[in-house]
Amino acid sequence: MRERQILFSSNQIATKVSELGKQIAQDYENKNLLVIGLLKGSFVFVADLMRAIDKKIVIEFMTTSSYHDAEHSTGRVEIVQDLERDLTNFDVLIVDDIIDSGLTMKSVYELIKSRNPNSLKTCALLDKPSRRKVEFECDYVGFTIDDLFIVGYGLNYGDYYRNVDHIFIFLQEDEE
Ligand code: IMP
Ligand code: MG
Numbered sequence: 001m002r003e004r005q006i007l008f009s010s011n012q013i014a015t016k017v018s019e020l021g022k023q024i025a026q027d028y029e030n031k032n033l034l035v036i037g038l039l040k041g042s043f044v045f046v047a048d049l050m051r052a053i054d055k056k057i058v059i060e061f062m063t064t065s066s067y068h069d070a071e072h073s074t075g076r077v078e079i080v081q082d083l084e085r086d087l088t089n090f091d092v093l094i095v096d097d098i099i100d101s102g103l104t105m106k107s108v109y110e111l112i113k114s115r116n117p118n119s120l121k122t123c124a125l126l127d128k129p130s131r132r133k134v135e136f137e138c139d140y141v142g143f144t145i146d147d148l149f150i151v152g153y154g155l156n157y158g159d160y161y162r163n164v165d166h167i168f169i170f171l172q173e174d175e176e
Contacts, residue, residue: 003171007150008143010165013125016142017045020123021052024093024140028055032118034090036083038108039063041097044154044162045125049095060085066104077107092117093140097154098126102136109136126150126167 008016024033033053037046039061050059063081092112099105105122113120123140130147151157152164 004168005171006166006168007145007148008153008167010153013142013153013167014048016125017048018052020125020140020142021049021054024049024123025053025055028053028057028091028093031091032089033057034085034087034092034117035059036092036094036108036112037061038094038096038104039081040162041154041156042095042125045097046095049123058085058090062108064104064108077104079108079111087112087115087117090117091119091121093121093123095123097124098128098150099124099136099138099141100128100131101133102131103134105138106134106136125153 033055035046035050035057037043037059040063043061046059050057060083062079062083065078065080066076094105094108094112096105105124109120109122121139124138125142127138127141127144128147129144148169149157150167150169151161152167154162155167156162157170
């Protein structure tokens with residue numbers, strides 16, 4: 001079996017998610033918050049984050065695709081499943097699992113912006129700023145990490161490991 005190294009335990013993640021939720025609840029106190037989770041990667045994070053935001057909110061999901069079963073992005077972001085809701089009266093927060101090249105967040109940000117929400121911000125549990133191909137700064141970031149391919153807590157390798165409750169990396173492949 002490939003050796004793994006745990007990067008963030010489920011406790012570390014829970015603490016961070018709770019801090020993010022408190023901050024967001026405070027910042028959106030008098031606002032009409034609509035969270036848009038980007039599927040599939042963010043579904044575990046969004047499920048925990050929304051319960052850490054102690055106020056009335058609306059949740060929607062969009063499915064985006066850029067990674068295809070591999071560790072490398074195709075560089076193209078596809079909206080696989082769009083929203084149906086009118087955003088004009090909402091303070092929208094786009095939530096993703098991780099920002100890598102920045103292509104996904106940037107293109108979704110621009111698309112949502114063109115639909116004229118009251119306000120628009122972004123949140124990601126993880127950020128790899130050294131990997132940016134386009135300039136993009138996220139408003140709420142859980143953990144900033146180096147250039148590592150990470151897995152678990154919604155993040156996949158191939159089609160697997162999204163269900164793992166912590167975040168890990170695979171170490172060097174074993175010699176056969
Ligand atoms: P970006 O468009 O290059 O910023 O990539 C964002 C998307 O790629 C995220 O929504 C993830 O689904 C996926 N991704 C980026 N880095 C990783 C990683 O380290 N592990 C698993 N998925 C990743
Ligand atoms: Mg994704």
